[in-house]
Amino acid sequence: MAERKRGAAQPASVWLTPPARQPGPPGLSRDRIVRTAVELLDAEGLQALSMRRVAAQLDAGHMSLYWHVNTKGALLELALDEVFGEVVAPADDLPWDERLCALAGSLRAMFARHRWAARLIGEYLNIGPNALRMTDTALRVASGSGLSPDQTDSAAALVLEYVCGFATAETRMLENAATAERDGGQSAEEGFANVSDAVRSGFTEFATLRELASRDIGTATEIRDRNFTFGLRCIIAGLGTLADSDETPA
Known part of the structure; x- marks a missing residue:
């Protein structure tokens, strides 16, 4: 050598x-x-x-x-x-929006299993065979949306980058919570409950936030899942609206 x-x-x-x-x-x-x-x-x-x-x-x-x-x-x-090889391609017989949701969900699940991976996004070119296969799948699915060919790559990139960005914040928070719990601290759910209690009992200048904290909005995990799904559906709804219109973004 x-x-x-x-x-x-x-x-x-x-x-x-x-x-x-x-x-x-x-x-x-x-x-x-x-x-x-x-x-x-x-x-x-x-x-x-x-x-x-x-x-x-x-x-x-x-x-x-x-x-x-x-x-x-x-x-x-x-x-x-x-x-990246663990990301599952969605079934071909699903509508394009359901396929895009399934692909995004599989990518997020991969990051949850391998929390270190999100920290490497942007460090490398990601041109390995598995990364390229995932990108090719995203492009193929997005092409079924009715968007013009010059918009399809941007649509696929938007969805993949949304998942990577969400996973970067999510996995870092989970890593920090796991470290704190190993060191004898509180769990992630206990920490979320304590923060909610503090907001409800104080911070009188943030009335809207206090009102939110007073409602039964679920656990930290449930909130993350709901936020991820909502954001993804907003993106896909926007892509569908754009595809149905005659407007071309600048």
Whole structure:
């Protein structure tokens, strides 16, 4: 294996790097390394990931990983595309709006299972096969909306970016709540209930917010689910209205 030069520019994406021409040590493969990295990320988060930790999980020397993955960043990019493979394409016999809702829901569920993944959005080009397959599915579904061809890509991007943005905030909050609970603090639902009690009993200048807190609006989980669904339906309703009109956005 050629020695990597210190300070050498790294490729823009692992998917743009030619594969190694020589096989590495027996017993290892890139797929096995990536699956192990995903397991470690799920169990301990981004801060715990290192090439040494992955090698230890595989009972291998850490330098042997570099035959298959050049850098930790490349491994994270591969791990991100690995979990994108869990996003399920919706059934073809559904209406386009239901298909778009199903795709968005599957993407959000993936981020919930792999809370570290949302933090990597924007770090990489996301041009791995699974990410491209998901994007292709979104484009195909959006094309059934009646939008013009030059609007379809924007519609697909809007839905995917909405889910990624929502998941980024949601998973970070859940991670922080899980950390607080492990450290002996209150659970996420207990924290939400305490905040609601504080708003109801104080903050007299925020009358509308106090009135909201006094109603039975559900648990924190129920509110997040409701907000996600409402926002998604607003987006899809807007796309449908645009498709039915003769107006073309600037």
